Amino acid sequence: MSMSLNPYLIFDGNTREAVHFYEKTLDGKVVGIMTFGDMPSDPDHPLPEEMKDRVMHAHLKVGDSDLMFSDTFEGMPHQPGDTIQLAIHPEGEERAREIFGALENGGQIVMPLQQTDWSPLYGIVKDKFGVTFQVNVPEDQSKS
Numbered sequence: 001m002s003m004s005l006n007p008y009l010i011f012d013g014n015t016r017e018a019v020h021f022y023e024k025t026l027d028g029k030v031v032g033i034m035t036f037g038d039m040p041s042d043p044d045h046p047l048p049e050e051m052k053d054r055v056m057h058a059h060l061k062v063g064d065s066d067l068m069f070s071d072t073f074e075g076m077p078h079q080p081g082d083t084i085q086l087a088i089h090p091e092g093e094e095r096a097r098e099i100f101g102a103l104e105n106g107g108q109i110v111m112p113l114q115q116t117d118w119s120p121l122y123g124i125v126k127d128k129f130g131v132t133f134q135v136n137v138p139e140d141q142s143k144s
Contacts, residue, residue, distance in 0.1 A: 002091060003088065003089060003090050003091060003095070004066075004088075004089045005086060005087070005088050005089070006065070006066040006067065006068055006086070006087050006089075007067060007068070007084050007085075007086065007087075008068045008069070008070065008084065008085040008086065008087040008134055009067065009068070009069045009070075009083055009084055009085075010069075010070055010071075010072060010078070010083040010084070010085060011055075011069065011070070011071055011072070011078075011083065012071065012072050012078040013054060013071055013072075013074075014071075015054070015055035015058055015069045015070060015071045016033065016055055016058070018069060019033065019055075019058045019060055019069050022060055022062070022067060023060055026060075026062045027062070028060045028061055028062040028067070029060070029061045030058070030059070030060055030061075031059035031060065031061050031066075032057075032058065032059050033055055033057075033058040033059075034055070034056050034057045034058070035052060035053055035054060035055055035056055036051045036052060036053075036054050036055075036056045036071075036073075037051070037052030037053060038056070039056065039117060040117065048074060050074055051073065051074050054071040054073075054074070055069060055070060055071045056070060056071070057069070057070055057118075058070070068087055085124075085131075085132040085133065085134055086131065086132070086133050086134070087133075087134040087136055088133055088134070088135050088136070089136050089137070089138055090135070090137060091137075092137065093120060093121045093137055096113065096121050096123075096135050096136075096137045097113065097121075099133075099135055100113050100123055100125055100135045103125045103127045103133050103135075104125050104127075105128070106127070106128030107125055107126050107127040107128045108125070108126045109123070109124075109125050110123075110124035110125060110126055110132065111123050111124040113135065118136075118139070119136050119137055119138070119139060120137055120139060121135075121136075121137040122134070122135065122136045122137070123135050
């Protein structure tokens with residue numbers, strides 16, 4: 001069974017600047033940058049205008065490694081130094097539920113496992129040690 005893991009860096013409105021800094025500094029290649037405004041609109045949860053240019057997800061390839069980035073949602077707490085999460089990409093939904101459940105035990109759910117526009121199953125959980133994990137099933141591996 002294979003699973004990948006990568007750091008996910010969280011910023012407060014300056015993700016785009018950080019991505020390009022690390023791209024130059026680490027001789028990386030930007031794979032993609034998606035803003036909150038790039039996502040389909042939801043009339044039940046309208047996106048504030050000031051959020052549209054914030055980065056929802058960015059991906060930087062550095063050698064064989066992946067760095068991922070995001071801005072916080074406007075108004076969410078952001079503590080510099082507490083800005084790295086671990087993104088886990090299990091091969092299937094069943095394994096994702098097992099991992100999420102184990103991390104949730106004694107921890108706290110930040111975002112319940114759910115289908116998103118980029119994943120059949122995605123959630124965020126802070127474990128009992130205070131480490132935040134993003135559990136993300138890649139679209140092409142959802143049925144494993």
